[in-house]
Amino acid sequence: MSDDAEKSWGPKHFIQNTPCARNSFLYGMGGGAVGGFAYFLWTSNPRRSYHALVVSFTATVLLYWVPCRYQYAQKRLKSRMINQGLKTHIVMQGTPEAELLASAQEQGTKS
């Protein structure tokens, strides 16, 4: 571990190193600002506009985070399956079982 490596901790560490976190919070801040400002234009009530800002921020963060993490989980699962398939292919290459598997896959793609 390099001594010059920057050590982050707390929210900065979470936002820098967690997939989907940075974009969630950026979109959240933008969505909150837009939501709060729009509410202010509609009602001219600064106090409630701040409430709308916080609610918009929370909703935008969650609305981006949930689908993003779901897609990330799907990609993770696919990459594991691909890795496993490659390892199986390498291990079984040249064996009769590999030929049987290849022919079964061809029949599967044709049907």
Place this chain on the structure above:
Amino acid sequence: MATPAQLGLMDAASPVMEEMIYFHDHVMLVLILITCLIFYSMLVLISSKYIYRFLTDGHVIETVWTVIPAIILVVVALPSLKLLYLTDELDNPQLTIKSVGHQWYWSYEYTDYYDIEFDSYMLPLGDLSKGDARLLEVDNRVVLPVDTSVRVLVTAADVIHSWTVPSLGLKMDAVPGRLNQLALQCSRVGTFYGQCSEICGANHSFMPIVIEAVPVEVFEGWCDMMLDEESLGSLNMKR
């Protein structure tokens, strides 16, 4: 191993630990949002110059602040329970090893194919080489093949210990008279450190665990080496 002043989790070396990190990320976001909401509520209340002296109840807000936390708890509990049962799953283990806690060292047994047994003592400060971790290195490491499903049976010979390897997401109490089972799979080659996690006497802090994940061919060579009659005396082994 952990770096100095590290606060977060270690990098994952097993699929279960990866899932724990993802669950941690999920719960951390929920907590950050709740904390932001609480701080905002405090700010609004402190900055308000009005007070309602005759306030006795508020049915709507009481319903809201009961239902929303219940929903949050469900959102946290469902993945938590899924992960909890995932850690117990054992997928046709190809190797079984036994880990026995003693005061104050661990002993390991590989009895599937050959009878390999050895003790694992912490290396004292005087025996460390340059670059070795203080209080973490041992004389005989637990060598395991990478990408292999391993069953670890954990028990103890005297008092309760706990066999822990944080980067693999493993922790299991070693209880005398009881056999606890762990599922282990190292997804990458490397050396993974852990320490006893149940107070067990004077040297509780000085009985570490070191797992060395190696390719299968290297593991086979290690087994041959361990079975070599000439090295028995230098490895504190029993056979």
